[in-house]
Amino acid sequence: MLSPQEVAEDETIFRPDGFIKFPRSDGDPLYNPPNTEVPPKSDKEVNYYHVFSREEKRHDTWRGALGEQLAQHFKLDTLSRSKAKWKLYDFPENYAFTEQRKGPAYEPRTDPYLFGSQGHRFRSTREALEHFIWLLSDPDMNVANCRCKYCHKGPRASPGGDGTPKKAGVKRKGEPLSASSAAQAGRRGRKSQNGDGVEVVQSQTAITVRGVEMTRLVPGHTIASVPQRDQETSHALKRGEKERFRVGEVAWCTLDEPVVDPSNAERQIKIWPVVFVDPSLDFKTTLGYDPNDDDDKQKSSLEAVSAPSKRAASPRAMGAVGAVEQSMAYHVNLFGTTEKAKVSEASLTPFLAGFIPDGSLLESDLGSREDHQWLFSNDEFPHLNLSRQPGLAAPDFTRAIVTWGFAIEAAAVLRNLxxxxxxxxxxxxxxxxxxxxxxxAADGDAQSTxxxxxxxxxxxGxxxxxxxxxxxxxxxxxxxxxxxxxxxxxxxxxxxxxxxxxxxxxxxxxxxxxxxxxxxxxxxxxxxxxxxxxxxxxxxxxxxxxxxxxxxxxxxxxxxxxxxxxxxxxxxxxxxxxxxxxxxxxxxxxxxxxxxxxxxxxxxxxxxxxxxxxxxxxxxxxxxxxxxxxxxxxxxxxxxxxxxxxxxxxxxxxxxxxxxxxxxxxxxxxxxxAGLLSGCVKAMRGNVLAWTRTASFKAALALAKKKMSMIITGEFDDSDMEEMLDASPSKTAGGKKGKGSAAAGETPAKASNGVEVSNGATAATELAGSAASGTNAQPGTLAAAADAETGETSQDEPPLAPGWVPRKSRNLGSYYYVHTETKKTQWERPTL
Known part of the structure; x- marks a missing residue:
C-alpha cells in the first residue's frame, strides 16, 4: 500500500492540468449492465440501462464530484497547479457509468449506477470513493485492503502500521467506542448526496460537518459589511448588559399605564407587542458638586465622584460641564396600531420570553362590529393613545382588547416567516x-457553474x-x-x-x-x-x-x-x-x-x-x-x-x-x-420563505385582520370551523387533551401564548406573495383557542342560555355555540 502522501505527489495520477488518471483498474469487461437496448417508442413502460458517454453532462458531473472528494482525501488544494478543479479524466478501464430508466415511458424513474468489477454496482460517488482510493493506493490490488462496502464485508477497522486492516476485535464492556464505529452509526439513514454526487439539501434533519471553504468571503472581514450590520453587531456587551434590539424586530413592551376594563378592574392590558423602528438614547442630567469644597479637593478623583461631601447650591449654569447619564431607548411602532412612541430599554422583553396573562382578561367583552370598523378595511388601523399623549382621550378598553388580540395574532403568523x-x-x-x-447566466463551461x-x-420570525x-x-x-x-x-x-x-x-x-x-x-x-x-x-x-x-x-x-x-x-x-x-x-x-x-x-x-x-x-x-x-x-x-x-x-x-x-x-x-437550556424550547418557527420583510408584515396583518373580523361577526362557515377544530390546542404540541371552553376572544391570546399555529405557515406562504404585490389573498388556518367537544348534543342536557345558538361542523359533527349579541364563540355548551 502506498501512503497518501506518495499518491498525492504522483503527477501521473494527480496531473497538473487538474485531471486524475487511474494507473490500474479491476474493471471486468464481462460485468456490464444487464439490458442496454432502448425500447421502442410505442412501449408505455420501460426498464433499461442508458450508458453515458464521456461527453454527457451527468458523466462529467460524477467525475467532477469524485475528483473533488479524492483531492480532499489526499490533502490536496482545491485547485490544481493550473488553477483547475480536480476531475477524473475518466472512470477506471472497463467501468461503465449508466442510468437505469424504469417506469412510465413519458416520465421514467432514473437511478445512476457505476458498474465496475464483479459484484460492484456503485449507487453514488460516496460508495465508489473508498474503492477508488484503494485503486490509487494499492499497486498489488489486494482486495483485502479495500474498505468499500462491497469489498470489505466485515467491520471496517482502521489500517494497521503495515497498511493492512487490523483484525476487528470484540468490544469489551466499558471500552470507549471508536470514532470509526461512531461514524458508521446511523449510516442507513438518508443519503447526503444524489446520484450525481451533489450535496442534497435534506429536510429538517440535514446536518453536515465539512471543511471550511477558505475562498469564501466573510462579511466584516474581507468584504464591506452593510452599515446596518456594523451598527447592530459592533457593540461589545459586558456581562449582564442587556442585548440590543434591532430594526424590524418584534418584542414585548410594558405600558407606562395599563389599559383597565371599567367593568372589572382586574382586567388590565399591561404589555403590548412593538416593532422597532430606530435605536435611540435617553439622557438625564444630575446636579453637580461644589468645585470649591476644600474637602473634595483633598480626595482622589474616584473618591470625589463616589463620595462627595457637599452638593452644589444650585444647578450648573447653561453650557457648564455636568454629570450626564445615558441609557438605551428605541423608537417603536405599537404593533397593530398607527401609534409611534419612544420607550426605554428597561421596559422591553424578547417576545419568546414574554407571556399572555391568563385569567379574566381573556373573557372580556369584544363589542360589536360597529366598535371595530377598521377590521373590515384593508388599509385602516386604529389609534388608541396607548402612550397617553396629552390632549387625547384615554384608550377605550373594548377597542384596545380587540386590537391587542389582533396584534398578537399577527405576531403568531410572523413567527413562521x-x-x-x-x-x-x-x-x-x-x-x-x-x-x-x-x-x-452562467455559460456552458463546467468550471463556471x-x-x-x-x-x-x-x-x-x-x-x-x-x-x-x-x-x-x-x-x-x-x-x-x-x-x-x-x-x-x-x-x-x-x-x-x-x-x-x-x-x-x-x-x-x-x-x-x-x-x-x-x-x-x-x-x-x-x-x-x-x-x-x-x-x-x-x-x-x-x-x-x-x-x-x-x-x-x-x-x-x-x-x-x-x-x-x-x-x-x-x-x-x-x-x-x-x-x-x-x-x-x-x-x-x-x-x-x-x-x-x-x-x-x-x-x-x-x-x-x-x-x-x-x-x-x-x-x-x-x-x-x-x-x-x-x-x-x-x-x-x-x-x-x-x-x-x-x-x-x-x-x-x-x-x-x-x-x-x-x-x-x-x-x-x-x-x-438565555441559551442555557436546549433551544428546542421557545423557538421561532421560521419555516416559510417570504420575499421581503414588508411582505411578511402584510401577510401577518392581513391574516390576523381576517381572523379577528370573523370572531367579531361570528360568521364562521363549516370550513372555517373545521380549520379551528384541526388547529385545536389538543392537537398541537404543548396542548393538553380534554374538554374545555374559551370565548372567541381567547383565540389570539392562545395562539401567541405558545400554541403552534396550525397550517398557518402554508397559508402565509400564499399570502406573503400576494401581500407583496398588493392583492388580497385568502387566509389559511390559524390556531384556535378551544378544544373540540366531541359527540353530539343530548336531549337530556339542560337548555341553552338566552342569546346562544348552536352550530354544527359539517365534517366532524361536533357543535359549537355563538352568542348572537356579543358574537362570542365557545365549544362548551352554555346553560342556565
Missing part, C-alpha cells in the same frame, strides 16, 4: 459576482439575525446523533494511516447548543432552500464542566500508572484524553466577527470543533429550520446551574413535544431564551 437580506458573492471577479447574484449565493442577514451572531439551535435527539456521526466521520478522515484509532466523540443529548453564524447561503441547485453554516458550541454549567475535567484528569492519572503500555502509547492515549476536554471559549470570537455574548457567571461555552483537533478547519452546515432564534445571555443568572439540571429532568417525555416545546413555564422560557 423569514426572508434573507443583503446578498453577496464569494467570487473574486466581476463576472462571477454578477453570475452568483443572478445578474448574468453557479456559485453559492451568500447573505449577510436574515429576518427570522420576530427577530433579526446577522452573520457573526451566536444563535440558539433547535436540535432533536436524532439531530444530535446525526451531528455526532458527522463529527466522528471528520475525526476518522483526519486519522493518519498507522496511527491509533481515535476515541469517539459523544455528545450530550440534553445539552444546549449554539451556532456562531459564519454563513447564510442558498445553493442554486436547490433554490429557495436556505442553509446556515458555522462553528457549534455547547453551553454547560461550570460545575458540569469541572466534573468532566476531573474525570478526564483521573483517567490520565490512571493511564500514567499503567505498566502494560509503553511510554509512547501512554503519551498518545493521554493526548486523546486531553483532546476530549477543550478549553472553554467564553468571550473568544473569530477575526472579522462581532464579539461573542458573555455568558452569565457559572456557565462556559465549549467548541465542538476543538474536540476534532483537525488540521483542516471544519464547520457545520444545517438547514434554517434548525435555528431557534437569538441568544439573550443577560436573562441568565449565576444561580441557574441547578435550575438547568432540574428543568432538563422536568422536560416532556414525549419525543415530538420535546423536539419543539413551546413551554408556558416562565423559568423554562427564560433559561431557553
Amino acid at each position: 423569514y426572508n434573507v437580506t443583503d446578498a453577496y458573492s464569494g467570487s473574486d471577479t466581476p463576472q462571477g459576482v454578477l453570475r452568483d447574484l443572478g445578474g448574468i 453557479l456559485g453559492m449565493r451568500y447573505y449577510q442577514g436574515i429576518y427570522f 420576530l427577530e433579526r439575525l446577522w452573520v457573526g451572531d451566536v444563535v440558539r439551535l433547535k436540535l432533536s435527539r436524532s439531530d444530535i446523533k446525526k451531528l455526532q456521526q458527522q463529527l466522528n466521520a471528520a475525526l476518522v478522515a483526519e486519522t493518519q494511516p498507522g496511527a491509533p484509532e481515535a476515541k469517539a466523540i459523544v455528545l450530550d443529548e440534553e445539552g444546549s447548543y449554539v451556532l456562531q453564524l459564519a454563513a447564510i447561503y442558498e445553493d442554486p441547485r436547490a433554490p429557495k432552500t436556505i442553509r446556515v453554516a458555522g462553528e457549534i458550541y455547547q453551553v454547560m454549567p461550570q460545575a458540569k464542566y469541572n466534573a468532566i475535567k476531573a474525570d478526564v484528569e483521573a483517567s490520565i492519572k490512571k493511564l500514567e500508572s499503567d505498566d502494560s503500555l509503553d511510554a509512547a502509547a501512554r503519551q498518545e492515549e493521554a493526548k486523546q484524553l486531553e483532546a476530549r476536554l477543550p478549553q472553554p471559549s467564553i468571550l473568544a470570537g473569530k477575526p472579522g466577527f462581532p464579539p461573542m455574548p458573555p455568558l452569565p457567571a457559572g456557565f462556559v461555552m465549549i467548541s465542538l470543533n476543538d474536540r476534532l483537533q483537525t488540521r483542516i478547519p471544519r464547520e457545520t452546515t444545517l438547514t434554517i429550520s434548525h435555528v431557534a432564534g437569538r441568544m439573550y445571555p443577560s436573562l441568565g443568572m449565576h444561580s441557574d446551574g441547578p435550575r438547568v439540571a432540574e428543568q432538563i429532568k422536568a422536560g416532556p417525555t414525549d419525543r415530538k413535544s420535546a423536539a419543539d416545546e413551546d413551554t408556558q413555564v416562565e423559568l423554562r422560557a427564560r433559561l431557553s431564551v
Whole structure:
C-alpha cells in the first residue's frame, strides 16, 4: 500500500492540468449492465440501462464530484497547479457509468449506477470513493485492503502500521467506542448526496460537518459589511448588559399605564407587542458638586465622584460641564396600531420570553362590529393613545382588547416567516459576482457553474439575525446523533494511516447548543432552500464542566500508572484524553466577527470543533429550520446551574413535544431564551420563505385582520370551523387533551401564548406573495383557542342560555355555540 502522501505527489495520477488518471483498474469487461437496448417508442413502460458517454453532462458531473472528494482525501488544494478543479479524466478501464430508466415511458424513474468489477454496482460517488482510493493506493490490488462496502464485508477497522486492516476485535464492556464505529452509526439513514454526487439539501434533519471553504468571503472581514450590520453587531456587551434590539424586530413592551376594563378592574392590558423602528438614547442630567469644597479637593478623583461631601447650591449654569447619564431607548411602532412612541430599554422583553396573562382578561367583552370598523378595511388601523399623549382621550378598553388580540395574532403568523437580506458573492471577479447574484447566466463551461449565493442577514420570525451572531439551535435527539456521526466521520478522515484509532466523540443529548453564524447561503441547485453554516458550541454549567475535567484528569492519572503500555502509547492515549476536554471559549470570537455574548457567571461555552483537533478547519452546515432564534445571555443568572439540571429532568417525555416545546413555564422560557437550556424550547418557527420583510408584515396583518373580523361577526362557515377544530390546542404540541371552553376572544391570546399555529405557515406562504404585490389573498388556518367537544348534543342536557345558538361542523359533527349579541364563540355548551 502506498501512503497518501506518495499518491498525492504522483503527477501521473494527480496531473497538473487538474485531471486524475487511474494507473490500474479491476474493471471486468464481462460485468456490464444487464439490458442496454432502448425500447421502442410505442412501449408505455420501460426498464433499461442508458450508458453515458464521456461527453454527457451527468458523466462529467460524477467525475467532477469524485475528483473533488479524492483531492480532499489526499490533502490536496482545491485547485490544481493550473488553477483547475480536480476531475477524473475518466472512470477506471472497463467501468461503465449508466442510468437505469424504469417506469412510465413519458416520465421514467432514473437511478445512476457505476458498474465496475464483479459484484460492484456503485449507487453514488460516496460508495465508489473508498474503492477508488484503494485503486490509487494499492499497486498489488489486494482486495483485502479495500474498505468499500462491497469489498470489505466485515467491520471496517482502521489500517494497521503495515497498511493492512487490523483484525476487528470484540468490544469489551466499558471500552470507549471508536470514532470509526461512531461514524458508521446511523449510516442507513438518508443519503447526503444524489446520484450525481451533489450535496442534497435534506429536510429538517440535514446536518453536515465539512471543511471550511477558505475562498469564501466573510462579511466584516474581507468584504464591506452593510452599515446596518456594523451598527447592530459592533457593540461589545459586558456581562449582564442587556442585548440590543434591532430594526424590524418584534418584542414585548410594558405600558407606562395599563389599559383597565371599567367593568372589572382586574382586567388590565399591561404589555403590548412593538416593532422597532430606530435605536435611540435617553439622557438625564444630575446636579453637580461644589468645585470649591476644600474637602473634595483633598480626595482622589474616584473618591470625589463616589463620595462627595457637599452638593452644589444650585444647578450648573447653561453650557457648564455636568454629570450626564445615558441609557438605551428605541423608537417603536405599537404593533397593530398607527401609534409611534419612544420607550426605554428597561421596559422591553424578547417576545419568546414574554407571556399572555391568563385569567379574566381573556373573557372580556369584544363589542360589536360597529366598535371595530377598521377590521373590515384593508388599509385602516386604529389609534388608541396607548402612550397617553396629552390632549387625547384615554384608550377605550373594548377597542384596545380587540386590537391587542389582533396584534398578537399577527405576531403568531410572523413567527413562521423569514426572508434573507443583503446578498453577496464569494467570487473574486466581476463576472462571477454578477453570475452568483443572478445578474448574468452562467455559460456552458463546467468550471463556471453557479456559485453559492451568500447573505449577510436574515429576518427570522420576530427577530433579526446577522452573520457573526451566536444563535440558539433547535436540535432533536436524532439531530444530535446525526451531528455526532458527522463529527466522528471528520475525526476518522483526519486519522493518519498507522496511527491509533481515535476515541469517539459523544455528545450530550440534553445539552444546549449554539451556532456562531459564519454563513447564510442558498445553493442554486436547490433554490429557495436556505442553509446556515458555522462553528457549534455547547453551553454547560461550570460545575458540569469541572466534573468532566476531573474525570478526564483521573483517567490520565490512571493511564500514567499503567505498566502494560509503553511510554509512547501512554503519551498518545493521554493526548486523546486531553483532546476530549477543550478549553472553554467564553468571550473568544473569530477575526472579522462581532464579539461573542458573555455568558452569565457559572456557565462556559465549549467548541465542538476543538474536540476534532483537525488540521483542516471544519464547520457545520444545517438547514434554517434548525435555528431557534437569538441568544439573550443577560436573562441568565449565576444561580441557574441547578435550575438547568432540574428543568432538563422536568422536560416532556414525549419525543415530538420535546423536539419543539413551546413551554408556558416562565423559568423554562427564560433559561431557553438565555441559551442555557436546549433551544428546542421557545423557538421561532421560521419555516416559510417570504420575499421581503414588508411582505411578511402584510401577510401577518392581513391574516390576523381576517381572523379577528370573523370572531367579531361570528360568521364562521363549516370550513372555517373545521380549520379551528384541526388547529385545536389538543392537537398541537404543548396542548393538553380534554374538554374545555374559551370565548372567541381567547383565540389570539392562545395562539401567541405558545400554541403552534396550525397550517398557518402554508397559508402565509400564499399570502406573503400576494401581500407583496398588493392583492388580497385568502387566509389559511390559524390556531384556535378551544378544544373540540366531541359527540353530539343530548336531549337530556339542560337548555341553552338566552342569546346562544348552536352550530354544527359539517365534517366532524361536533357543535359549537355563538352568542348572537356579543358574537362570542365557545365549544362548551352554555346553560342556565
